[in-house]
Every structure is written in C-alpha cells, then in structure tokens.
Amino acid sequence: MSRQWTTAALAALVAMAVTMPAVAAPAGEHPSVKRPFNLPPSMDLSYHIDAKQRGFGLSGDAVVSWRLKGDSYTLTESTRASILGKILEHKSEGTIDSYGIAPHTFFEKRFRKAPATTTFNRESKTITFTEGDERYPIKGGEQDRSTASWQLLAVARAAPEKFTPGSEWTFFVAGRHDAEQWIFKVINQESVKTATGDVLAVHLAKAPPPDSKDQTVDLWLAPSLDWAPVRVRFTDANGDFVDQVLTKLTKK
Numbered sequence: 001m002s003r004q005w006t007t008a009a010l011a012a013l014v015a016m017a018v019t020m021p022a023v024a025a026p027a028g029e030h031p032s033v034k035r036p037f038n039l040p041p042s043m044d045l046s047y048h049i050d051a052k053q054r055g056f057g058l059s060g061d062a063v064v065s066w067r068l069k070g071d072s073y074t075l076t077e078s079t080r081a082s083i084l085g086k087i088l089e090h091k092s093e094g095t096i097d098s099y100g101i102a103p104h105t106f107f108e109k110r111f112r113k114a115p116a117t118t119t120f121n122r123e124s125k126t127i128t129f130t131e132g133d134e135r136y137p138i139k140g141g142e143q144d145r146s147t148a149s150w151q152l153l154a155v156a157r158a159a160p161e162k163f164t165p166g167s168e169w170t171f172f173v174a175g176r177h178d179a180e181q182w183i184f185k186v187i188n189q190e191s192v193k194t195a196t197g198d199v200l201a202v203h204l205a206k207a208p209p210p211d212s213k214d215q216t217v218d219l220w221l222a223p224s225l226d227w228a229p230v231r232v233r234f235t236d237a238n239g240d241f242v243d244q245v246l247t248k249l250t251k252k
Contacts, residue, residue: 034137106144132177
C-alpha cells in the first residue's frame, strides 16, 4: 500500500469518525429535556480500532479519559493510526448542572486540519463556533460531540429499566460549526467480544434521516461496567466503517 493512499484513507477515517449524522433542528427550535441522570465515576478507556476506507484495511487505537470532580468534568479523546500517529483529538470541559453534563468548551483537532473550538457561553446563553458564524441558544441539556454519549449513559444509569428495545433518546449536540439533534434508538441487549472477555451491552443506533446516505452510528453500553461504551461503530452507506472495541477500562 502506498503512503499516498494510506494518508488519503486515514483522512477519510478521521472525517468519518467525527461526522456523526443527525436529524437537523432549526436554530431556536431544539428541545430542552430534563431527565434524571447518574454520572459514572472517573475512568480511562482504551480501544482497538479496525476500519475499511476506500477499499483499504486500517487499524489504530484510541484512549478516552473521563474525569469527574465535584461539579466539574473533563473529557479527552485521542485517536492514533499505526502509520501516522495521532489523527484526532477531542477535549471537552465544563460543569454539572440540573440537566447533567454542561459543556463550556469543546476543542477538536483533526489530522492536517486547523483546530476548532465550540463555546457554550453560559452568561449570554449562546453556542458559538470558531468555524462559522452560526449561533444557537442554550436552553438546557445541550451537549458536544464528546459528551453526548456520556450524557446518554448517565441517563441510562439513572433509569436502566427505561432502556428497552424501541425506546428513543434525543439530545441537541454541537459540533465544529453547527448543532443538531441526535436520536439514539435502543435495539437490544447483545454480547460484545472485548479484549477482557464477552460483555453484555445495550445496543443503541443513531440512524440517518430517511432517504439520507449519511452514516449510521452504533453504540454498545455495558451495564456491568458503569454503562461505559464498550464498542462504537460508524458505517457509511457504501459499506466503509470504523469499528472501535474496548481493550481496557481503569477506574480512577
């Protein structure tokens, strides 16, 4: 495999892993939903990544660090590819309010792209972006791309009996330059093969809107591991995918 093709495929992998399609909501019309939540303890998670992009098989690893201290949190994510090193970095910082995780800043650095920061200004109650001039109101419960799954698992920890097949969970999520609704639907309970053995997990999927060719995102949350995500899979309409499976979890 030539380095040129590898670089192009890895760049596609980065774009795929952070696009996260959703059902768009016009500015000012997103819901403010307050649910019971129970945030997990601080932990570090390591993942192995397998992917297929443009016909090429790729591999790498990712590390996620979740830190909860009093009424504040930090969430960092770093993804590395076997050839190019770090290709994606996320960092979210903020507080905990009556809705749950309340981001203040979300930083993203992609492979060979300038960094971008999304700011949740709690005083002016607006979400702004270094990429673009869009503005969205803060009504309560808004998340960024890193915290959305952690807010989801915090809700699941508080009311596991409600995460039954067919149930749906909606969040308003901000990315690099805009914000939109993410709708997670519970599929079933499934066994996930991890490096430390089989783990029973709740499988949720975030499908693209009808007639869309965007990604499907699948997420497996393990009740026995504080509902931590043990597997995440992004799948394109053309069959390309990024599959991320847990190799190690350490509580802090």
